[in-house]
Amino acid sequence: MPTVASKPGQQIGQQHTITILVENRPGVLARVAGLFARRGYNVDSLAVSITEDPTMSRMTVVCTGDGYILDQITKQLGKLIDIIRVADYTDMPMLERELALIKVNADVTKRGEIKELVEIFRAKIIDIGETTFTIEVTGNVEKITAFESLLEPYGIREMVRTGRIALVRGARTAAQS
């Protein structure tokens, strides 16, 4: 019997990190985002900027879905004319980082504790106000999430994350097949 490709609900969604090299042209981001939206794929984070080659941009997309969805996303992305290469880094030895800025309540009595946490996580206090600290932290997703949860009790006023970026370990680049 021919194997049916997608069995909805039978596979648990996994988080995948997909790196896309694209032509640096207006509208490319809209195409990629449109593709995800139109097919109902959920994007957890999206980071994009130009690369060492100024005519080429790199997008790092973190999305959740099962193997079938991932396979289809990758192939559909590959069909877009402005996409140079699509690589799924999920199962490869990957270096991933994210940057977060966290504005946390820093009452005088708590400042010491917070500063200790900042040191332990090798973060940086980049702004001090009368009642708040703004902290910059970089790391992989577990580190950022851990730091955030340790700061929660003090009261996080505002937080922004860049979304994950990633490179594969070693000499290999995304541009190579």
Next chain:
Amino acid sequence: MADVKRSHIETYKPVGPKSVRPIEDGTTTSGARALMLELKHQGCEVVFGLPGGVMLPAYDVLYDEGGLNHILVGHEQGAAHMADGFSRATGRVGVCFATSGPGATNIVTGLCNAMMDSIPMVAVTGQVRTSSLGKDAFQEADITGITLPVTKHNFLVTDANAIPRTIAEAFYIARTGRPGPVLVDIPTDIALARIDYHPVNDVHIRSYTPDVAMNIDSIDIAAQLIHEAQRPVIYVGGGAISSGAWEEVRELARKTNIPVTTTLMGKGAFDETHDLSLGMLGMHGTAYSNFAVRDTDLLINIGARFDDRVTGKVDGWASQAKTIHIDIDPAEHGKVYIPDVSLVGDCKYVLQALLPLVRERDRTSWNAQVDAWKQDFPLWYPTGQDEIIYPQHVVDELFKSTDGEAIVSTGVGQHQMWAAQFYKCRHPRTFVSSGGLGTMGFGLPAAIGAAVGVTDRPNWCVDGDGSFIMTSEELMPAVQHKIPVKVAILNNFCLGMVRQWQTMFWDERLSSVDLSYQPDFVKLAEAYGAVGLRVEKPSDVRRVIDEANDITDRPVVVDFRVNSHENCLPMIPAGQTVDQMIVERPL
């Protein structure tokens, strides 16, 4: 121009003589003129369009440039469908023009239609001047944004110097790999800007390399599976026609005696009058093709995509079969089924690699079984009727009178399915029908586009009354340019397919399908200057078809008053399997 794929039907002749004023390479000219020059350089000879404010620079060039024929349409949707029909019939890239705003939005349906059926075409739209973009200018529409999901690619030209390269890239993208529609949006100030024109001979797109080597590592396994199969079936789709692979398909069938079924899009890839032909499969396919697929142990998919109109319930279809999937688009492999053998590449080249590895097979008891099914479950309709015209009879007579040599276009609905069932196509690029999108109103403009492209075959549009009403205004350009399309309206005074579903599945609650207030189609045709004919008795059907076939200088509309209670059978209701197929045996 080296890679331009040529259809085996190379009879396109431009409408009327026009002089070409040659331009020297590197002469300074307007963006608009560079556009026309590059279109001609890419092989375009006719454009279907309608002018507007921002297209004035382009149309001014058309007025005295010569060499590009323009057909003024009644509605821009007609222009898009004409370009589409032109492409399907000739294998070339059809071109349409529209102005900004409503002109551009009017071609969206046509672009979506071409996208769904993988038809190459290039649409050039005018746009407001660059300084007005995004400011809700008069007749401004973000057409590149709107058409992102319905084009293979689109361009907004912001530098006039890029016009020739953009047009060259548009054609390249449209016709290579899996073909598709490409839109080029040109702001009016860009069209007026002065540039140095150089024809483009080389297109290189870093991010798009459709000629990359195919993946056919498992081709030996495919050949082995074919050798071992007891009850194989060849399933051919539109990809075989896009690829020009019909001779390879024929050779494969001849060598192996394997029965061949085609999809709606694949009609004509294999001669339907041939012994091995099973006709069309799927929801309204022949009973015998669906039985063959039910029992097959090897399905050889050549350029088809396991569309839901073919499979019905996906996990109940071809349940005993291994599958070999040959398709140029890697995204189709594993989209519906994970094939046992995946051969990614252009059908023609994959088959050329496969054929030498395939061993000859004689006819077997499987062929005898298939033939028995064809005997016992033929397509049929009641005959010997004096008073009622059966729609199937009209198509049957059309087939007989043209000997299967006409180009047949259709609208969408019951008439389309009857045309697909009863018009046995013998040649590729002779069945022009909206498959994936199912666009009512496609028929007449597509027939016109096909007639412009192919002038040595009779050109018939089998249409429905509902579908015909949607784009009947295109009779105007057909009359103006003496395009001899013939429209056979299977007139049942209702939206037939919807009525059928309401009758079968919605308790006969016929909600909004009554077309009793339709115009008199004979008078409508005559109002446009076309010939209008009406047929009300079965004995007149063939006579009037022959009469229409003799008219060669203007369109003909024939209003066939057909039985309005006829259901299109066989039918496998949506999402079901062949076990639920509704079929009638001859009385």
